[in-house]
Amino acid sequence: MKTGKFEINVDELRKGGVVKLKDKDMFSLWVRAVCDNMDAVKLRKVAELAEKYAKGYVLFSTRQFPIIPHIHFKDVGAVKDELEKVYVMLDRCGTRVRNPDVCYDANICPYAVMDPISMGEKLDQFWRDDPGGFKIKTSIVGCEKQCSSPRVLADVGFVGAKRSGRRGFDAYLGGKLGLDPFLGIRMAELLSEEECLKFLRNYTQFLRKEGRANKKERAAALIRRLGEEVVRDAVTHDLKQGFSTTPFECDTKQSQKIDKSILRIRATNGEVTSKQVRKIADIAEKYGLGYVHFSVRGGPEIPGVDSALFVEIAESLKEAGLEILDKGIDNLQTCFGGYCVNGNLNTQPLLREVEKIVKKLGLNDLDIKISASGCPNSCGISHLSDIGFMGVVEPEVIKKKCTGCDICAKACRVDAIKIENKLAVIDLEKCKNCDMCIKACPFDALYEKRQGISILVGGRGAYFMDDKKTGVTLIGKKLVDFIDEKRALEITQKILELAREKSKTVAELIDEMGIQNFRSFVLR
Amino acid sequence: MEKIKIDQNIDMRGVSCPLNYVKTKLAIEELEVGEVLAVLLDDGEPIVNVPRSAKEDGHQILEVNKIQDHYQVLIKKR
Numbered sequence: 001m002k003t004g005k006f007e008i009n010v011d012e013l014r015k016g017g018v019v020k021l022k023d024k025d026m027f028s029l030w031v032r033a034v035c036d037n038m039d040a041v042k043l044r045k046v047a048e049l050a051e052k053y054a055k056g057y058v059l060f061s062t063r064q065f066p067i068i069p070h071i072h073f074k075d076v077g078a079v080k081d082e083l084e085k086v087y088v089m090l091d092r093c094g095t096r097v098r099n100p101d102v103c104y105d106a107n108i109c110p111y112a113v114m115d116p117i118s119m120g121e122k123l124d125q126f127w128r129d130d131p132g133g134f135k136i137k138t139s140i141v142g143c144e145k146q147c148s149s150p151r152v153l154a155d156v157g158f159v160g161a162k163r164s165g166r167r168g169f170d171a172y173l174g175g176k177l178g179l180d181p182f183l184g185i186r187m188a189e190l191l192s193e194e195e196c197l198k199f200l201r202n203y204t205q206f207l208r209k210e211g212r213a214n215k216k217e218r219a220a221a222l223i224r225r226l227g228e229e230v231v232r233d234a235v236t237h238d239l240k241q242g243f244s245t246t247p248f249e250c251d252t253k254q255s256q257k258i259d260k261s262i263l264r265i266r267a268t269n270g271e272v273t274s275k276q277v278r279k280i281a282d283i284a285e286k287y288g289l290g291y292v293h294f295s296v297r298g299g300p301e302i303p304g305v306d307s308a309l310f311v312e313i314a315e316s317l318k319e320a321g322l323e324i325l326d327k328g329i330d331n332l333q334t335c336f337g338g339y340c341v342n343g344n345l346n347t348q349p350l351l352r353e354v355e356k357i358v359k360k361l362g363l364n365d366l367d368i369k370i371s372a373s374g375c376p377n378s379c380g381i382s383h384l385s386d387i388g389f390m391g392v393v394e395p396e397v398i399k400k401k402c403t404g405c406d407i408c409a410k411a412c413r414v415d416a417i418k419i420e421n422k423l424a425v426i427d428l429e430k431c432k433n434c435d436m437c438i439k440a441c442p443f444d445a446l447y448e449k450r451q452g453i454s455i456l457v458g459g460r461g462a463y464f465m466d467d468k469k470t471g472v473t474l475i476g477k478k479l480v481d482f483i484d485e486k487r488a489l490e491i492t493q494k495i496l497e498l499a500r501e502k503s504k505t506v507a508e509l510i511d512e513m514g515i516q517n518f519r520s521f522v523l524r
Numbered sequence: 525m526e527k528i529k530i531d532q533n534i535d536m537r538g539v540s541c542p543l544n545y546v547k548t549k550l551a552i553e554e555l556e557v558g559e560v561l562a563v564l565l566d567d568g569e570p571i572v573n574v575p576r577s578a579k580e581d582g583h584q585i586l587e588v589n590k591i592q593d594h595y596q597v598l599i600k601k602r
Contacts, residue, residue, distance in 0.1 A: 020542055024581060073546075094541055095569060132540065214568035341580070405588040411572045442575040442585035442597070 016132075017090025018076055021339045025073040028336070030091035031083065033065040035102050035120045036148075037252035038088075039291040040281035045086045047277035049079050058277055060270040062333060062371075062381050064101050064148065064294040065091050069339060095216060097130040101139040101154065103147040104293065107254035108262070108303045112142030113167055114160030117254075119193050121247035126197060128248065134207055135218055137176075138200070140169070144471045148296050149384060149461035151175050151184040151473045155219040156203055158196050166190050171199050173235060174220040177378040179413050179432040181475045182220035187232050194242030199235055201243050206234040216413070252291040254304075261307040263288070264325040265317065268332045268355055269348045270298030279320035287313055296381065296461065297369065299331035328364040333371040335379035343374030344435050345391025345453060350485055357493050363500055367465045370492075376434045376454070383476045384461035386499070386506035387492055392433035392481060394450040397424050401445035411440035433481075452482035455491060457518070458507040474507050477515055480523060494522045528586055528598055531559040536574070537566050537594055544570050545577045548599070552583060555601045560586065563597045571595045 017030040031038075031046055038046075043066075050058050050068045053075045059067040071079055080090060091099055100123040106115035119140045127138075139154035141147060143161070150157025151172050158169040168190030175184030188199060203219065210226065211217040223231050265280060272280070280300050284292050289304035305313070314324050325331055332355055337347030351372050358370075372389035373380035382388025404422030409415075416430035417437060424445070426437070433454070438446040459476030463469035480491065498509060498521070510518050534551045536544040548563050555561060565571045575585050578599050586598040 018542060020545070020577065073549075216569070403588070406590075407572060407575065407588060410568070411576075436572075439580075440572050440576045442579055442588055444579075 016092040016094050016096050019093050020341055021069060021336065022341050022343065023070070023339065026339075027071050027073060027076055028059075028067050028069040029071055029076065029079055030061075030063075030093055031066045031068065032089045032091040032099055033294055034099070034124060034248070035117050035250040035252065036064040036294045037250070037291050038066070038294070039252060040285045042086050042088050043281040043284075043292055044278055045083065045088065047274035047281070049082055050277075051274040053079050057271050057273045059336070060267055060272060060294055060298040060300055062153075062270075062296050062298065062335065062379060063091075063098070064296060065099070066294065069336065095135045095213070096132040097127045097134075097136045098138070100124060100127065101137075101148050101150070103141045104262075104303065105252075105254050106142055107257050109142055111145055112160060113144075113162045114142050114169055116140040116142045116160065117250055118247070119158060119169065119196065121250050121253070122193060122197060122245050123200070124250070125245045125248040126200065130204075133213055134211055135216065136204065136207070145464050146462045146471065146473065147464060149381075149473060152177060152181065152384060152461065152475070153296070153381070154184070156200055157184050158191075161190060163190060168192060169196050171196060171235075173203065173231065174223045176218060176220050177381060177383050179376055179434060180220070181378070181383050182223070183473060183475060184219075185223065185228060188236050188239060191239065192242065194244055195239045197243040197245060198239050198241055202235045202237060202239075206231070210234075252289070254289065258289070258304050260304045261310075262293075263302040263305040263310065263313060264295070264331075265300050265302070266323050266325040266331055267299050269334045269337070269351055270331075271348070272300065276320045276322055279317065279322060283313060283316060295331075296333075297331040297371070298333040299325045326364075328366060328368075329358050330367075330369040332358075333380060335373050335377075337372065337374040337380070340374050340379075342377060342434070342436065342439070343391060344393050344451065345372070345374050345389070347372035347374050347380060347389065347391070350389060350453075350488070353485070353489055354492055357489065357496065361493070361496055361500060363496060366499055366503070367505060368496070368499060369460070376432050381461065382456050382459070384459045384473075385456070385476065386458065386460070387495055388456040388459055388476050389488060390454045390456065392452060392454045393435035393438065393448045394428070394433055394482070395426055395431070395435065395438050395446050396449040397426060398445050398447060399423060401443050403443055403445070405442065407440050407442060408437035408446060411436040450482050452484060453488045454481045455479045455483070455488060457495070458510045458515075460505070460507050477510070479519055491522055494524075498522065528560060530562045530598065531555060533562045533564075535564045536570065537564050539570075541569050541573050542577075545574050548574055548578060549581065552578070552581075552599065552601050557601050559601050561599045561601070563599060564591075565595045565597060567593060567595065571597075575599070
């Protein structure tokens, strides 16, 4: 399609992976990472394109693939063409199936009970030609430590497990964060790969038959609306029949056991400059297996590194302003934050301030996770962190501007808006303060009555360090709402001081003190 | 209400996000400032997203009309 200003191939956009940002005509490109890994050659290409067409940095996202933010509308086609030269496609977004997420190769991770990569290759093929229309996230982990949190970060989560001498994948259904988080329910146990695929086939057929596409229904909504038992019957029938597919080969798959370490690198806000990306690619080639793994919390990981060389590598990383992510506070992660079209909060500068507090307090021995999301959709997994920030807004209707067109009610994901006598009426009890109604209103008939930061506490996606808590996933509880950044930082400092004093995670502190006492202590 | 003069029509029914927005945007590019584009959009995600994006690009939404199972949106280029 050609116009006076632009020439673009609109077909480029049909498959998704191109997401609009807040700045006019600016998009982000979601770069696909098969099995959440990417080799050094592809990674360098991503770095080069970020420099050539965008702002010279890449976002390592909670969805475990790199994103190039700030690409102008007219350059989308060119970037996509250049990526294809190194056999890289775009990931999918919107109401489409997402590429499956995995933790680590069973040949790399000593804890793996099942091989997530083998399953991931099959899922990749399974989803390849999905027609879209429904959002479906899938995630596979090799053991019950559940490093990539499939019980909450995926509609369908397969968790490698071993019980009474048998191994297989437990299948969880319904996981999601967002406005109404849902912890996936275990629907079937110890499935083979073929049975997992049959489970998934059952689910997709059921979703297409029963799901309300206009309501963007996902597994959690089906379970809530139809009841657990109805859904269980639908997804577990005839599992024994199995379903098979030719796997799409993951080019970073390891054929032999590798008894080495995984080097993790700090990337605050998931942001890594092109120069840093090239350094990481170099290190992966020189010291590792030639590829990088994308973790949920955004810190890039280089598997297959001899830990005796960590000191030498740390020196090399320093040249690019990078450091190893060791014990202590995990990578400070966020979503698009300030540049997302839905963002209500500049999460990036907030987390930079939090980072200063962390450094000042010297919290090196605590297993604590902190993240921030620009809005309650929680793409920055705020619900799964010891301390999770979210930008929140309270909407109000300007009666004389409202035409009763109903678009705000459609934009509302929690049915908090009704049109009565051609006027939008908001139920603030139901409202989750996401601001979608205000942004969607074509006539500016809604405005932000209140705006601020909400803090969630005590969430936990996975317990890696503590074997007693294997398999536990906790959704954070709301501590406080509509506060400003200064107050948010004061509270954060208070929580971290308490965690340091007692040497406990926030979830443990809440367990010990009770949420009421914890709240009154840290808000004092 | 006075009838608004429509300068251009596009039918974005059956076109998914963000393609419907991009095509709408390209159609707006073709207009002169002050001219009006009428876009047909599906219910669901398109009717929530496309007018919003046009608004964020600085254009004015004049009307949103429900027609059976879809919508007609009138956008004035600014």
